[in-house]
Amino acid sequence: MQSEKSLRNTCFREEDKQPSESSWKKFENVFNYELLPYETTTQGSKKTSQFLLEVVDILLDYIKKNNDRSYKVLDFHHPHSLRNALGPCLNLDDDPKDLEQILIDCKETLKFCVKTGHPRFFNQLSTGLDLIALAGEWLTAAANTNMFTYEIAPVFTLMEDIVLAKMRDIIGWPDNNCDGVFAPGGAISNLYAVLAARYRICPEIKEHGMEVSPKLVMFTSEYSHFSIKRSAAILGIGTNNCIGIKTDSKGKMMVKDLEKQIEKTLASGAIPFFVSATGGTTVLGSFDPIWEISDIAIKYGLWLHVDCAWGGGALLSKSHRKLLNGIDRADSVTWNPHKLMGATLQCSAVLMKEKGILEKCNSLRAKYLFQQDKHYDITYDKGDKAIQCGRHNDIFKLWLMWRAKGDSGLESQIDKLMDLSLYLQKKLRDKEGFQFVINEPEFLNVCFWYVPKNVRYIEKGCRRDALLDKVAPKIKSMMMETGTTMVGYQPLGDLPNFFRMIVSNPATIPDDIDFLLEEIERLGEDL
Amino acid sequence: MQSEKSLRNTCFREEDKQPSESSWKKFENVFNYELLPYETTTQGSKKTSQFLLEVVDILLDYIKKNNDRSYKVLDFHHPHSLRNALGPCLNLDDDPKDLEQILIDCKETLKFCVKTGHPRFFNQLSTGLDLIALAGEWLTAAANTNMFTYEIAPVFTLMEDIVLAKMRDIIGWPDNNCDGVFAPGGAISNLYAVLAARYRICPEIKEHGMEVSPKLVMFTSEYSHFSIKRSAAILGIGTNNCIGIKTDSKGKMMVKDLEKQIEKTLASGAIPFFVSATGGTTVLGSFDPIWEISDIAIKYGLWLHVDCAWGGGALLSKSHRKLLNGIDRADSVTWNPHKLMGATLQCSAVLMKEKGILEKCNSLRAKYLFQQDKHYDITYDKGDKAIQCGRHNDIFKLWLMWRAKGDSGLESQIDKLMDLSLYLQKKLRDKEGFQFVINEPEFLNVCFWYVPKNVRYIEKGCRRDALLDKVAPKIKSMMMETGTTMVGYQPLGDLPNFFRMIVSNPATIPDDIDFLLEEIERLGEDL
Known part of the structure; x- marks a missing residue:
């Protein structure tokens, strides 16, 4: 996690712009009104293509990082510090920014995004980034109807x-x-x-x-x-x-x-x-x-x-x-x-x-x-x-994805996720310190407590519950600050906070599940 | 307008695929599961980039056509004939389609889209295609949160x-x-x-x-x-x-x-x-x-x-x-x-x-x-x-566009549209056969009747209104079938159908307005 000051110095900077991509230099002092639809000359049309291709290049880089386990799931900053640091850089001013700055804006924004397509993002029901659906979404935006x-x-x-x-x-x-x-x-x-x-x-x-x-x-x-x-x-x-x-x-x-x-x-x-x-x-x-x-x-x-x-x-x-x-x-x-x-x-x-x-x-x-x-x-x-x-238009991306996968592809994707859920359940059963909220979950939600050693041998009851209630939030907090993986937690009725692991990301493989459990143990062991 | 039969033969075809782009050939028999996130090898990552760049190429071509007045605004087909012709080609099957077919699907879909960004599309309140907002939308899709x-x-x-x-x-x-x-x-x-x-x-x-x-x-x-x-x-x-x-x-x-x-x-x-x-x-x-x-x-x-x-x-x-x-x-x-x-x-x-x-x-x-x-x-x-x-996430595209234009850019865009509205109003005043619904409209909606010669000299009253009521729908119908431009019409209270011209497309220039009025005259003259 960067300090507020270093955040301020590196993000969305307009002075001393030194974009890593030298190809962006040609957009210095080039403004949106030099692109289509304002500038319909060959020159305007060419610049439009060049600009959009630079944006796509940034996105392709992000997509690759999304799928690369050596990159973190997120780079967490507390709201006030992100706000203090970025706030002034995110301002909307009277003057237009040049297209070089717009490219920097895109790149910097992605830096602070949570990689919801990362194979180790298990935080929500919606995870993953399907690339055919993405292509469909890009077309939808261009068709803009x-x-x-x-x-x-x-x-x-x-x-x-x-x-x-x-x-x-x-x-x-x-x-x-x-x-x-x-x-x-x-x-x-x-x-x-x-x-x-x-x-x-x-x-x-x-x-x-x-x-x-x-x-x-x-x-x-x-x-x-x-x-x-x-x-x-x-x-x-x-x-x-x-x-x-x-x-x-x-x-x-x-x-x-x-x-x-x-x-x-x-x-x-x-x-x-x-x-x-x-x-x-x-x-x-x-x-x-x-x-x-x-x-x-x-x-x-x-x-x-x-x-x-x-x-x-x-x-x-x-x-x-x-x-x-x-x-x-x-x-x-x-x-x-x-x-x-x-x-x-x-x-x-x-x-x-x-x-x-x-x-x-x-x-x-x-x-x-x-x-x-x-x-x-x-x-x-x-x-x-x-x-x-x-x-x-929410239909085209779905239609296109369905075309590319067929019923059979979607079926095997779902079957594979169900198998992964069973894999996770087996791991939890075999490991010490993990306890199911419901035995034998029938779907892709696997809810469990991690019980640190210090709590493990306390008798069931209010005192144990009160301690257990603090474990998942604490682990989640450390997990977010290190940024290696993300999983949700919540209480339910009288039950103390527990993890809710969602296996819905087609990018996930058994290794990622092992990683999550080891990470929980590593972070929670001594709580 | 193509016949249903010729539509069926040319669109979304899977047999005898002859994509115009020879670069698509490499996606024959390549399927979605050979891309990220399923195939995380260098090869999978490379294919993903290649595939998405082909999609972008199709989109760039569409964007250019959107801004090229020599292309039509739409290629109209009646619902039943489009349905009969395309229905079977649009089916979702058990088997997946290869990525070559997915590229064909994208290209063919755009062929039948109404070009809402075309400088001669005046049909809705939302017109135009802003390319910075488009870039923002593409990033939004990749960030998928x-x-x-x-x-x-x-x-x-x-x-x-x-x-x-x-x-x-x-x-x-x-x-x-x-x-x-x-x-x-x-x-x-x-x-x-x-x-x-x-x-x-x-x-x-x-x-x-x-x-x-x-x-x-x-x-x-x-x-x-x-x-x-x-x-x-x-x-x-x-x-x-x-x-x-x-x-x-x-x-x-x-x-x-x-x-x-x-x-x-x-x-x-x-x-x-x-x-x-x-x-x-x-x-x-x-x-x-x-x-x-x-x-x-x-x-x-x-x-x-x-x-x-x-x-x-x-x-x-x-x-x-x-x-x-x-x-x-x-x-x-x-x-x-x-x-x-x-x-x-x-x-x-x-x-x-x-x-x-x-x-x-x-x-x-x-x-x-x-x-x-x-x-x-x-x-x-x-x-x-x-x-x-x-x-x-509807915010990023707006934020990015606002950055690129600044308050000043948005202001001049709006002022320019208001000037164009005045230009249109002046033209209408100077031309024979056009009549305002409200004199001196104060905004970007300019509502008017085109009164064909045969109706022009009929006394105001029910008979004239009944005739006039049919004019705008008839012209609009011919306009859509020729596909050269698009403008809306509707009745209001007791008023017979009139055109509602919306000047909201930043791509529009006075020539396009002249074109619309001439097109209305050309199509409606002899009604």
């Missing part, structure tokens, strides 16, 4: 239809006469699902508001993603009317408690309308028993949503799709290809069994965007079913 | 703080102790604003739902963006409780009508809580009188939102910021740098005067993401104030 109409996004609109249909086929809805849309992340996808369910139970809310609605109550496991609860807050249902259902020792929703809560709700005079089953919870990676939950949903007429933002990719594996058994009985599904499938961020789909429900629920028919007298078939204009107006 | 915590997005978090503070300074809020977040588009930004306003008037809704709320009513001009109304639908307020305020002959909100509607609401026993003033309406480009509206908002205790998603950029111009006079009296502002400022899609900010309101309104304190015992200052973790969980 908007998904609201076929008019300005013809091929991408078709691709979205094709990919959504493919995803629904994989879910297994009997005839594919269904609906769906790509949304900016799983939280918004979940919001779409609750919104559609609310529309089905009481379509009048759209015009008249919740005042014409009976009191609505929704259900989700206590370990589900917080965006389900947040949807209740946003939609005016209220977080108190989003009931957290108890989970069993594996972190799965207890169907008996679900039914009990539904009965309790009915007895209170309120209307149960929605239940979300999670396919891969954020912390434990648990899969709720979808089939049994769907029986209850049918019995009481609830909308069944499956939030498999995280676990959806498992559907692509013949060996592992059983985790989501019953998903074809769902009314809606959230599935994020930017997680398990490895697409770059953002890429999230929400799929609906009922065709047309999104349009009915969300459309407002703005005449200036969705003209009814266009010369082409306007059923291809998808914008009015989205809650966004402008909508980023 | 998520904005929820400082932990994994340290520099980008600082950049977001810096840019938001800069934007608030420009708005003119007296001390910059305020709030804000980047959101996926203006519609979601507007949703944030209504949500925060609802929280301020009745914070209990978050937990208890709308049933504990008095009846809430909100106001916006009849010409405002439909996302304000949609927010009412989503939040459970109801579209009927979003009152459209009348506009004057310039399309500006009539403050008298606003006050009348507020009084009417109060008389009915409901609570007026929110008013949105539009800074640049979508169709006419009108600016509501913010200052006068803010007087009313203060008088009645309403939250004042300014939706200047479109017009916000005008704040950067000393000559034109008066359009938004009074904006510093707003409680919240939506401002999309992906529109007037020219950043690539998506880039939208929502800014709030009250510090901490977003956090209070939206946070749910998920312990697994926002651990309270981290070793760094967690006030830098911004995720819990967003309604998304994962959040795309």
Whole structure:
């Protein structure tokens, strides 16, 4: 970790610029208005290519370092010291910077990035950097269009239809006469699902508001993603009317408690309308028993949503799709290809069994965007079913990556990750000082405590828990400061802080897992 | 326009591949798993660079064509014929495609893209392709991180703080102790604003739902963006409780009508809580009188939102910021740098005067993401104030573009566009057969009818309107089929369809405007 002073002296420097790349010199005192689209001469066009190729060169260098285990995962600095050091260099001024400075800016920015594609980055559900998806993202940026109409996004609109249909086929809805849309992340996808369910139970809310609605109550496991609860807050249902259902020792929703809560709700005079089953919870990676939950949903007429933002990719594996058994009985599904499938961020789909429900629920028919007298078939204009107006093209990178891997490539990627998870579990079992939070995890989340020697022989109880609670944060802190690897931790209910290891990076090999465990031991041994 | 058959034969073809680029041949039978991160040998690393450079080559070619007036803006095909022709070629199969096919896929996709950066693309509010923003977007994709915590997005978090503070300074809020977040588009930004306003008037809704709320009513001009109304639908307020305020002959909100509607609401026993003033309406480009509206908002205790998603950029111009006079009296502002400022899609900010309101309104304190015992200052973790969980990095491209242009560069870009708008207006005035929808438009939307000779001398009235209503769609249809230029049209209230010309592309020069008008005359003359 550099000192604040040395940070200030080396970063984003404008005086005494000495870029390592001598080829950047030719951009000294060259400004953006000398490039396309301002300067359309051959000269302008040539400079544009040269400039973009220099940027690509910087990015290729970063990509290589991302994949080189001799480079650190991150170069950590505390927020205030990074802010004090870089703040003045990051300023936006009245005058333009020349393109040499812009190249320096790119290079310096990457220096302080966390290498989320590094084989030893295990910190989030989304890890890795797929290079076909990256290429797709670069093209998306150059095409710079908007998904609201076929008019300005013809091929991408078709691709979205094709990919959504493919995803629904994989879910297994009997005839594919269904609906769906790509949304900016799983939280918004979940919001779409609750919104559609609310529309089905009481379509009048759209015009008249919740005042014409009976009191609505929704259900989700206590370990589900917080965006389900947040949807209740946003939609005016209220977080108190989003009931957290108890989970069993594996972190799965207890169907008996679900039914009990539904009965309790009915007895209170309120209307149960929605239940979300999670396919891969954020912390434990648990899969709720979808089939049994769907029986209850049918019995009481609830909308069944499956939030498999995280676990959806498992559907692509013949060996592992059983985790989501019953998903074809769902009314809606959230599935994020930017997680398990490895697409770059953002890429999230929400799929609906009922065709047309999104349009009915969300459309407002703005005449200036969705003209009814266009010369082409306007059923291809998808914008009015989205809650966004402008909508980023999240489809091309996914489509391209899927082309390059095929179903078979994605399947073997997922199977390989599942094998790695078993490898990690075996290692943990064989090593002293490690303890599972859940024995035999069924997915890619492997949650465990590292118990330092000084704590190892203390009797189970409050004192031990209090000590243990401090271990993971302490190790994580040292890990970040050395920058060698990154893994998440958190408490859960009454459980003290534990590590949550996520095996979702296709770049990872068994050696990297060994490295992580050894690093935890090395840093934590004497705590 | 090619026939369906010839389309099918030439596009995305896998048999008899004859890519024009012989350098692609080396990717025949080379698959994604031979690249990084799977193949970390020198060979794998080299192939990765080669592959990405081929992609960049395709993109550079596209960028050049984007800026070359001898290329068409689009190659139009009807949805069903594009679908029939390309559908089978776009399929996702079990087997992977080789990287040669992936390069063909990229090239073919671009062939059917609408060139939104072309100097003769005038169809949307967002036009143009800024190459610094593009470079920023490429870096963003390579960095592939998520904005929820400082932990994994340290520099980008600082950049977001810096840019938001800069934007608030420009708005003119007296001390910059305020709030804000980047959101996926203006519609979601507007949703944030209504949500925060609802929280301020009745914070209990978050937990208890709308049933504990008095009846809430909100106001916006009849010409405002439909996302304000949609927010009412989503939040459970109801579209009927979003009152459209009348506009004057310039399309500006009539403050008298606003006050009348507020009084009417109060008389009915409901609570007026929110008013949105539009800074640049979508169709006419009108600016509501913010200052006068803010007087009313203060008088009645309403939250004042300014939706200047479109017009916000005008704040950067000393000559034109008066359009938004009074904006510093707003409680919240939506401002999309992906529109007037020219950043690539998506880039939208929502800014709030009250510090901490977003956090209070939206946070749910998920312990697994926002651990309270981290070793760094967690006030830098911004995720819990967003309604998304994962959040795309929309800041870097904007920051980089702003660096490269400086305030002065952005100002002159906006001034230049305003001059071009005046140029267009003068041309329209001087030409026969063109008629303004609003005389002397004050912004970059220039709305006009082209009146063909056969209609020109018909008396004003229903018959003329009915004929005129068909002219713009017909011309637009021919324009798209020839592909030479693109401009939008729509009706408005009782007005028959008219063209809405948007001057927002920094690539445009007066010649392009002449070209558009001549093209309209050429295509429409004999209608």
